[in-house]
Amino acid sequence: MQETFIDTEILSFQEFRHEIIESYRLARISREMSYLGRREVLTGKAKFGIFGDGKELPQLTMAKVFKDGDFRSGYYRDQTFALAVGALTIESFFAQLYADTSVEREPASAGRQMNGHYATRSLNPDGSWKDLTAQKNISADISPTAGQMPRLLGLAQASNVYKSVKFPGSEKFSKDGNEIAFGTIGDASTAEGHFWETLNAACALQVPMIISIWDDGYGISVPTQNQRAKTDIAEMLSGFQRKEGEAQGCEVMQVKAWDYPALMDVYATAEMLAREQRVPVVIHVIEVTQPQGHSTSGSHERYKDENRLRFESDFDCLDKFKEWIVGYSFKFDEDSELQTIATKEELDEIDADAKVKVKEGQKKAWVRYQKAIAETKNILVPLVQAVAQSNPDVTAHLDKFGSLISVSKKDIFHLVRKTLLTVRGVQSEAVALLKQAFEEVAANETENYSSHLYSESQWRATNVPVIKPVYSENSAIVDGRVVIRNNFDKIFSKYPDALIFGEDSGNIGDVNQGLEGLQEKYGAVRIADTGIREATILGQGIGLAMRGLRPIAEIQYLDYILYCLQGMSDDLATVQYRTKGGQKAPVIIRTRGHRLEGVWHSGSPMAGILNLAKGINILVPRNLTIAAGFYNTMLQSDEPALIVECLNGYRLKEKQPDNIGEFTVPVGKVEITSPGTDVTLVTYGSTWRIVTEAAEQLAKVGISAEVIDIQSLIPFDLSHDIVTSIKKTNRLVIIDEDVEGGTSAFILQQVLEKQKAFRFLDSEPLTISAENHRPAYATDGDYFSKPSVDDVVEKVYKLFNEINLEKYPSIY
Numbered sequence: 001m002q003e004t005f006i007d008t009e010i011l012s013f014q015e016f017r018h019e020i021i022e023s024y025r026l027a028r029i030s031r032e033m034s035y036l037g038r039r040e041v042l043t044g045k046a047k048f049g050i051f052g053d054g055k056e057l058p059q060l061t062m063a064k065v066f067k068d069g070d071f072r073s074g075y076y077r078d079q080t081f082a083l084a085v086g087a088l089t090i091e092s093f094f095a096q097l098y099a100d101t102s103v104e105r106e107p108a109s110a111g112r113q114m115n116g117h118y119a120t121r122s123l124n125p126d127g128s129w130k131d132l133t134a135q136k137n138i139s140a141d142i143s144p145t146a147g148q149m150p151r152l153l154g155l156a157q158a159s160n161v162y163k164s165v166k167f168p169g170s171e172k173f174s175k176d177g178n179e180i181a182f183g184t185i186g187d188a189s190t191a192e193g194h195f196w197e198t199l200n201a202a203c204a205l206q207v208p209m210i211i212s213i214w215d216d217g218y219g220i221s222v223p224t225q226n227q228r229a230k231t232d233i234a235e236m237l238s239g240f241q242r243k244e245g246e247a248q249g250c251e252v253m254q255v256k257a258w259d260y261p262a263l264m265d266v267y268a269t270a271e272m273l274a275r276e277q278r279v280p281v282v283i284h285v286i287e288v289t290q291p292q293g294h295s296t297s298g299s300h301e302r303y304k305d306e307n308r309l310r311f312e313s314d315f316d317c318l319d320k321f322k323e324w325i326v327g328y329s330f331k332f333d334e335d336s337e338l339q340t341i342a343t344k345e346e347l348d349e350i351d352a353d354a355k356v357k358v359k360e361g362q363k364k365a366w367v368r369y370q371k372a373i374a375e376t377k378n379i380l381v382p383l384v385q386a387v388a389q390s391n392p393d394v395t396a397h398l399d400k401f402g403s404l405i406s407v408s409k410k411d412i413f414h415l416v417r418k419t420l421l422t423v424r425g426v427q428s429e430a431v432a433l434l435k436q437a438f439e440e441v442a443a444n445e446t447e448n449y450s451s452h453l454y455s456e457s458q459w460r461a462t463n464v465p466v467i468k469p470v471y472s473e474n475s476a477i478v479d480g481r482v483v484i485r486n487n488f489d490k491i492f493s494k495y496p497d498a499l500i501f502g503e504d505s506g507n508i509g510d511v512n513q514g515l516e517g518l519q520e521k522y523g524a525v526r527i528a529d530t531g532i533r534e535a536t537i538l539g540q541g542i543g544l545a546m547r548g549l550r551p552i553a554e555i556q557y558l559d560y561i562l563y564c565l566q567g568m569s570d571d572l573a574t575v576q577y578r579t580k581g582g583q584k585a586p587v588i589i590r591t592r593g594h595r596l597e598g599v600w601h602s603g604s605p606m607a608g609i610l611n612l613a614k615g616i617n618i619l620v621p622r623n624l625t626i627a628a629g630f631y632n633t634m635l636q637s638d639e640p641a642l643i644v645e646c647l648n649g650y651r652l653k654e655k656q657p658d659n660i661g662e663f664t665v666p667v668g669k670v671e672i673t674s675p676g677t678d679v680t681l682v683t684y685g686s687t688w689r690i691v692t693e694a695a696e697q698l699a700k701v702g703i704s705a706e707v708i709d710i711q712s713l714i715p716f717d718l719s720h721d722i723v724t725s726i727k728k729t730n731r732l733v734i735i736d737e738d739v740e741g742g743t744s745a746f747i748l749q750q751v752l753e754k755q756k757a758f759r760f761l762d763s764e765p766l767t768i769s770a771e772n773h774r775p776a777y778a779t780d781g782d783y784f785s786k787p788s789v790d791d792v793v794e795k796v797y798k799l800f801n802e803i804n805l806e807k808y809p810s811i812y
């Protein structure tokens with residue numbers, strides 16, 4: 001028995017030794033990647049570099065407790081972690097440094113993100129989900145520091161949801177909710193509100209989350225003591241520390257970045273707490289170093305004093321790890337041999353080998369990157385040379401091109417485009433061949449640089465089949481809020497993966513009762529209240545959607561969407577684009593707004609949203625039936641959307657379709673709601689009612705107005721129905737309640753430039769928008785701040801007055 005026991009111990013010691021040596025090898029490779037990466041930038045082969053040196057040891061210990069199905073939401077420092085979990089190779093690291101546009105060579109972002117921005121691919125090339133429980137998952141990084149935190153909340157919360165929510169296919173996303181979401185953040189970025197908001201929500205929701213703070217004492221050049229109330233963030237976080245018997249709060253731990261055994265202990269404990277007890281954990285990793293400073297943009301000798309620099313070299317985590325390995329010895333009992341892990345010489349050999357391996361990988365990445373450029377060059381340059389035979393100016397362009405030291409795709413494109421400009425009008429075979437080849441190459445580059453702003457899968461929003469609402473004699477006439485409520489009821493019974501959450505959305509069924517009674521019916525996991533924290537309500541949505549759920553994130557009023565507009569713009573809108581179709585987050589953001597009264601209860605900051613959230617469908621239904629149809633559409637799509645319900649529409653009567661929960665409203669399709677022949681009035685949302693009333697008044701003074709409800713600002717009028725209307729009326733008026741030059745300017749640009757409506761206009765195109773201040777609360781603030789029926793009637797009338805004074809005499 002005794003013998004067997006010792007055998008097992010020896011075997012496990014061998015494993016232990018092997019694991020330590022492999023960890024050291026990996027850390028060393030990562031360090032060499034950082035060193036060589038910096039050199040590649042300084043010698044001009046790459047544009048910018050930000051690396052993970054100094055953080056190797058904590059990251060590789062974090063990777064040891066990171067299991068298949070787990071998710072990480074972190075930031076640009078996590079090079080060693082990415083390497084350890086197989087999300088990065090030496091070649092893909094350098095491919096990203098060179099910004100190679102190939103998905104195969106740079107699978108995180110296909111050249112769309114700076115180096116250090118990690119991501120795994122959650123989707124197959126056709127946009128369908130992979131089995132996320134069979135891989136280690138990194139949600140795609142973004143550059144705004146702390147911007148990764150809100151999404152982390154949703155990634156962690158998904159595990160709690162999957163404890164009770166199951167549906168066909170859910171086994172691809174979770175194994176009974178046992179996954180942990182790991183967050184990483186730099187010390188300086190903990191000064192951001194997003195960090196505190198996320199941690200607060202995680203502590204309230206008790207989600208399985210482990211946040212590691214890599215505390216290297218600086219945010220670029222600014223030391224920690226200038227960033228926060230207390231230098232020690234763990235001390236600041238002591239109020240979040242959970243107490244015996246309370247199901248709130250988190251566990252806060254502190255550990256030194258160079259202390260391997262302590263790191264192993266801390267991460268093992270954190271994993272146990274998060275995975276088994278679902279307690280959020282914060283690990284404050286201190287004494288972290290930055291051997292090469294912040295990034296390639298500067299040198300840290302400028303702002304670190306001698307003591308700090310000495311500390312950084314004395315406490316380099318790799319040197320300390322090496323020291324620990326060399327000094328380690330162990331005896332099973334007094335008579336057995338002394339067990340050691342490795343000698344200094346053996347580790348020196350690993351160091352030398354790492355250098356060679358990294359160099360080899362870098363070379364491969366460079367050659368492959370250059371080959372792609374050479375291929376473009378080899379296709380186009382001979383064709384330019386053929387054109388040059390009959391044109392000395394083109395020869396001059398070629399000479400200039402030939403003098404370039406290094407050639408990028410831009411240089412090749414510039415040569416071709418200059419050549420085509422020079423030989424404009426020339427009909428020759430050589431020119432025709434050049435044009436044809438250039439078009440093919442250019443299409444490929446459009447794909448490389450501009451694909452996947454929206455989904456390109458079969459589930460893209462524009463592919464959802466249209467099912468018209470069905471009405472009968474028995475169709476009930478009810479308040480708008482009843483239509484939306486009954487539609488949500490159908491949604492939650494039809495889609496077991498759908499859930500909604502927001503301020504007052506759960507217990508009282510939202511502030512306008514659009515979810516009345518649904519929490520009782522579908523439970524508090526799926527119909528939930530949240531704290532007042534819009535940034536993390538959106539973050540919950542993003543994280544849950546990335547893990548296969550269908551979240552509807554409710555922002556109570558449109559006016560407060562600004563609190564989460566950063567996340568909409570930086571994170572949600574870019575998910576598909578920044579991964580070139582590798583990840584998706586089909587969140588629906590539900591909100592209500594437009595005209596009421598008061599500075600913060602009637603806003604319609606649509607242009608801000610429109611311009612900042614390209615990548616998200618922006619839907620502005622005029623009533624609750626159309627809103628319901630948009631929810632039904634978007635739940636069949638894999639794209640994100642914002643649906644703005646009309647705040648003043650809940651109490652208006654609507655006829656409820658008999659196929660509630662089934663009918664869809666297509667995105668990108670306008671609706672002509674009143675036909676007319678003299679002028680096209682284009683509008684959306686609550687203003688539609690104003691415009692419709694104005695059209696009725698205009699009819700009485702002999703002006704036949706066609707009213708068009710846009711309904712979907714993004715995508716915008718895909719079948720160009722507006723210009724078709726203008727061809728008939730020859731006049732265009734755009735009415736909207738945003739500020740001047742806001743959404744009305746966007747609509748004007750789309751209609752004039754994209755739809756070429758200028759050719760058919762007999763009068764100046766007119767925009768009627770709100771005042772540039774926000775609407776006053778004073779009674780009739782709406783009337784005096786936003787376009788009224790009277791405003792629309794008078795301004796449209798004036799157009800006709802200007803062309804036919806006799807028929808349309810002046811009003812004033």
Ligand SMILES: Cc1ncc(C[n+]2csc(CCOP(=O)(O)OP(=O)(O)O)c2C)c(N)n1
Pocket residue numbers: 077143144145146185186187188189190214216218219220294
């Ligand atoms: C929101 C935001 N503000 C500013 C920056 C510019 N910036 C990039 S890194 C950085 C310092 C971050 O320091 P820290 O969080 O401690 O991370 P470290 O780089 O030290 O690991 C700053 C200010 C940014 N990327 N995002």
Ligand SMILES: [Mg+2]
Pocket residue numbers: 186187188214215216217218219220
């Ligand atoms: Mg820092």
